[in-house]
Amino acid sequence: MRRFRAVVLVLLVALVLSAFAQAQIPKKFDNPKNVRIALVREVGEGSFFERYLAGAQSMARELGITLLEATANGDMARMVTMMENFIAQKVDAIIVDHGRPDPLMPKILEALDKGIKVVTFDLVVADDRVPEIEQDDLLIGYLISKQLAVDFAGKANVIYVNVGGFAPLDKRDRMWQIIKWRFEGIKEVAKTGAVTGSTAADTQTRMEAVMKEKPEANAVLAMWDEFAKGAVRAIMQAGKSSQFRVYSVDVTTEDIQMMIQENSPWVATVGTDSYAVGRLAVRAAAALVGGEKLPKYLLVEPQLVTREFLIQNNIKNMDDLVKALPGLGESNLVWPEWIKALIEKNKK
Numbered sequence: 001m002r003r004f005r006a007v008v009l010v011l012l013v014a015l016v017l018s019a020f021a022q023a024q025i026p027k028k029f030d031n032p033k034n035v036r037i038a039l040v041r042e043v044g045e046g047s048f049f050e051r052y053l054a055g056a057q058s059m060a061r062e063l064g065i066t067l068l069e070a071t072a073n074g075d076m077a078r079m080v081t082m083m084e085n086f087i088a089q090k091v092d093a094i095i096v097d098h099g100r101p102d103p104l105m106p107k108i109l110e111a112l113d114k115g116i117k118v119v120t121f122d123l124v125v126a127d128d129r130v131p132e133i134e135q136d137d138l139l140i141g142y143l144i145s146k147q148l149a150v151d152f153a154g155k156a157n158v159i160y161v162n163v164g165g166f167a168p169l170d171k172r173d174r175m176w177q178i179i180k181w182r183f184e185g186i187k188e189v190a191k192t193g194a195v196t197g198s199t200a201a202d203t204q205t206r207m208e209a210v211m212k213e214k215p216e217a218n219a220v221l222a223m224w225d226e227f228a229k230g231a232v233r234a235i236m237q238a239g240k241s242s243q244f245r246v247y248s249v250d251v252t253t254e255d256i257q258m259m260i261q262e263n264s265p266w267v268a269t270v271g272t273d274s275y276a277v278g279r280l281a282v283r284a285a286a287a288l289v290g291g292e293k294l295p296k297y298l299l300v301e302p303q304l305v306t307r308e309f310l311i312q313n314n315i316k317n318m319d320d321l322v323k324a325l326p327g328l329g330e331s332n333l334v335w336p337e338w339i340k341a342l343i344e345k346n347k348k
């Protein structure tokens with residue numbers, strides 16, 4: 001009996017010690033304000049990226065760390081300079097957000113060499129030390145392209161709005177190519193799109209011209225919500241809502257409001273909540289600084305959202321949508337015990 005009690009006691013102590021060890025906040029976070037994480041972004045325009053940044057800032061606030069943010073507005077040379085500046089400042093981690101691998105890779109390697117942790121969002125990096133966050137863009141491309149093909153029973157004349165050179169857009173494009181191969185009556189009658197800094201307005205102008213050139217078009221597939229906004233405005237202003245159905249990627253409150261408005265041709269979108277993605281990016285960077293080993297691929301699962309679903313469920317904004325589709329809420333990726341403990345500690 002005495003032996004049994006001793007064994008139970010040892011087990012209990014081990015259990016308590018292991019829980020304590022798991023939740024032990026790394027020394028580096030004794031004064032979390034001294035942990036500096038840089039967020040270097042290629043693109044900042046539009047409601048997706050505004051919401052993403054708000055999410056990143058909220059996570060930094062909860063962790064009590066310092067978030068330094070810089071946006072290159074599409075200028076790759078500027079993005080490289082921003083990386084150099086943050087490396088020179090000896091930040092603890094850098095989140096590299098979009099951008100091209102060729103110019104950025106040397107700077108990523110330099111950062112790693114100097115002990116700076118690196119995580120990317122929407123940038124493919126051939127280095128096992130660098131976790132990549134993405135919204136599972138192959139799945140996004142598949143879900144939205146398939147929705148279009150099935151809704152149109154395999155026959156549509158599609159204006160495709162997308163551009164190459166951005167990792168998420170390239171991945172989505174792969175799936176569109178497969179859907180066209182599978183459904184031969186799905187025709188791409190025109191392709192347009194550019195990322196300009198005023199992408200929605202410029203897409204609207206492009207779309208006005210394409211609609212005149214291709215009067216047979218009856219669908220739009222837009223691989224970014226900024227593209228979709230421009231296309232929807234052009235269609236509605238031309239009074240052609242009944243001729244078109246618009247399919248897109250991303251979802252924000254602004255998108256929801258455009259989808260539910262009367263006569264909106266915007267019928268479906270596939271996306272995640274970029275607020276949760278921004279939070280994940282900062283959490284992942286902090287976890288690396290705290291010594292965690294993360295998986296190479298951190299995929300946030302996207303969801304299909306239709307106009308019909310929004311209207312039926314009286315959804316008017318992202319808060320309503322997350323309540324109706326909880327899978328869109330906080331990501332369950334990268335939650336080591338000590339991060340939870342740090343957040344709790346900061347609440348006191």
Ligand code: SR1
Pocket residue numbers: 043048122135166168169195223224225249250
């Ligand atoms: C210019 S790239 C735009 C895309 O980046 C993010 O992946 C968003 O989903 C957006 O569609």
